[in-house]
Amino acid sequence: MSEAGTVTPVQRPESGDGGADSSHGRIPAVAGFARRTADGTAAAPGTARSPKAEGKALRDRIPRSSHDSLVLAVERPGAVQAVEESSRGRVPELTPIRVGRMTATPFAFLRGSAGLMAHDLVGTPVTGVGAQICGDAHAANFGLYGDARGRLVMDLNDFDETVVGPWEWDLKRLAVSLVLAGRVAGADENVCRAAAFDTVGAYRRTMRLLAKLPSLDAWNAIADEELVSHTDARDLLGTLERVSAKARNNTSARFAAKATEECGDGGRRFVDAPPVLRRVPDAEAAAVASALAEYLATVSEDRLPLLARYAIQDVAFRVVGTGSVGTRSYVVLLLDHRGEALVLQVKEARASALVPHLPAAGFAVADAEHEGRRVVLGQKRMQVVSDILLGWTTVDGRPFQVRQFRNRKGSVDPAALAPDQVDDYGRMTGALLARAHAHSADPRLIAGYCGKNEEFDEAVAGFAVTYADRTEADHEELLAAVKNGRIAAELGV
Template sequence: MGAVGVGDAVATVPHQSDGATGGRRRLPRVQGFAEFAEFAGAGVRGGGAGAASSSSAFPSAPSPKEAGKALRRTVARSAHAEFDAETDTARPDAVTAVEESGRGRIPELTPLRVGRMVATPFAFLRGSAGLMAHDLARTPLTGIGAQICGDAHAANFGLYGDARGGLVIDLNDFDETVHGPWEWDVKRLATSLVLAGREAGADEDTCRTAAHDAAGAYRRTMRLLAKLPALDAWNAIADEELVSHTDAHDLLGTLERVSEKARNNTSGRFAAKSTVAVDGGGRRFVDAPPVLRSVPDAEAAAVAAALGPYLDTLSADRLPLLGRYVIHDVAFRVVGTGSVGTRSYVVLLLDHRGEPLVLQVKEARPSVLLPHLAAVGFGAPEVAHEGRRVVLGQKRMQVVSDILLGWTTVEGRPFQVRQFRNRKGSVDPAALAADQVDDYARMTGALLARAHAHSADPRLIAGYCGKNEELDEAVAAFAVRYADRTEADHGELVRAVREGRVAAETGV
């Protein structure tokens, strides 16, 4: 937010004389900062700076914690177990949902996308965020909003590099991010854990426990954050504390192996495998269809030219770094499961030593959650640029974000830009041992709470969630029901492929 003048950014308040003993100084309300009334009755104890007196000027205002508790009378925590797709006559069948979500994508890649979705029910869930959003819009909500991932399944957490060469673990994909109901992320995570556990061969009790423990870790972490000063809560639960905080000790060995692999997952390694030296100096990408392919000169030029406006979206202190690189090549690269069919490029940059930096320029489509927000009472503000929506959502949720994260427009389409293979690593939740599934669930539940608490008041959510396991049990019950529904949807798509009604390219 830019500088604002007193005349248009602050509220007028009564004059109060100077003096240390005259009570709290009444200063203008400045846009972007909280108002003292918002903290009245918040139960802040002690006499330090910022402590609110119980006899404040706003004694009738409920604390955020009490406001959260009061919501239980409107939406019982047990109500979050509810899900019934059978009576929803507006619900599209699985095949229709997949076809509708493919509109606007590159048609030739549709069989590849379907092929990835039919692999397993968990893969189907990953590619059907829009269908689940339709279903979630018909479940109970508290009305508490947060910046949500919108696609917080268990495989959307992972490791990535920070500016100092270290590794961070957090949410790492934000294509669908919006301001919306916090419950949607929690329920999608819990459902994905049930499906991943089933795919891993875990018994049903283990799968349900994973969903239960993810919700429990979310609830307990939110309570912890609610008790901390704002700045401490923002940076709480450093990665080195995460395992002990979530009692995820059975996951240590897996995390260490993933970390070691992530450290080698760099632009240099990708460029060594995917490019060749060319006459006249420099390097070019080598075709590896259907995942990596060259593009016509005009298309490459359009992508390269779009990096100029991209620079304007970065912090000015990043520009000297990129000024040391020359753009050498552009190629098209297929990514993900839900993202297959969107336009996605890799751009090869080389410095004065010939060392590579690869940027990903990925199309930013409207969030699949957007059509469902108004139906549940959340405003859907006009989005000026979808790439900007993704980038700002990511920065609001992560503790540390890619220093080269930005956005641009290529031939009228919005894109996000980020480092490619920035020491990224991930745990495959469907390949975990049974005794690791609930550890991973607790870890991801805690990370999700931390991400939500950056934009929502943790006291409000913590007040609603409470101390007992009522919410945990309800979310677990929902997750099992929705996992069953997803398996049925997956089965419908598999049958359509077998019968030749839908084309699929598998094994890629």
């Protein structure tokens, strides 16, 4: 069954029919496994050629130099229209907070406008190679979080828009975000362009590295202790150490200690902290708590004894993110036998903002099954290590994802980096994005297309600068609309 909100690439894998490509003619091709080439290695999906050769062949149809192009559609929505359209279905009274956050900087505007950029990316070249993509791979959607043993992992950490789609879309969004973050940080234009160039170069080189490794090694490649040296990001060491130290203390227990108070029965409950955190009516709290029964059926069975040691104490509504502001998001307080807290986030999962634009890029959209399931499975497909308590549920007919809240999370604000650190951060995130894409797309195929030289890097860097200029113009339009009262904004929240 197709995943909710995912898409099927035009090029579909073929299992083959056995025969000459089987070992000594004895082993038939098996569905779900690659078919072999004449030399015994795995063929590219739908072809008899190696993935590397297939990737190189794509250059004839989509030259790497063509990725610098941007052709905006005549019917392109304006910034205000795009914000208003993406606000439909959200909690109306929270829309001004979302608009206020988007007006802060052009980088903040980009963070809240994944759908608008997807609309624009339809007019850019794509190879037709599908991957599980983040859909919103800007530079602030990478960060640290804790694994099951408390160690810190760095990876992509936001998957609200994840789908199967063009891998180029993620990479271009990341490159654009580095240009905008650099500009906000005060870097000159050469540094900003270099950051985009280095981001793409790190992606390309990492994909080539993964293509050369045994498949199992490539799947788990680039351990975090090797990431800095692999991407030559030593200027970031001090920043990463500070973020890591802060992340280790960013736990459910610390959040609960600040956001809750004792009750007369010995339990705890959330304390109103408007507009970010507010208590909800009993019926709403009961609906969220009851929905966790469905959630338990989506969690790996070996985690159920752990969750059974906690009792549900309270539920509150909490405003989150920039692009997510206005979606329904709850925090659920759980306490164990010692009164130690675990907080779960129950966050509404809307349809991916990319879905309306995928058919024009050659990807057929599957019918949605459950958007929370789409988000969770997309996250697991892209990360090396995922939250052990990921799951999904339905509250009052709306799909939600469920995950740990404050799971030792830490993040680097790319717009607050020193100018000489922006390119280091770009290289690091470019490498992480390549690793994430390589879980669903054969790295040999993408590496074959991107090649050894810097032609692709130069092209995408050129696109990134052009689109960053477009985003700044969109941001100015939104600012003007706020100033003249066309759209409401609540600033500083």
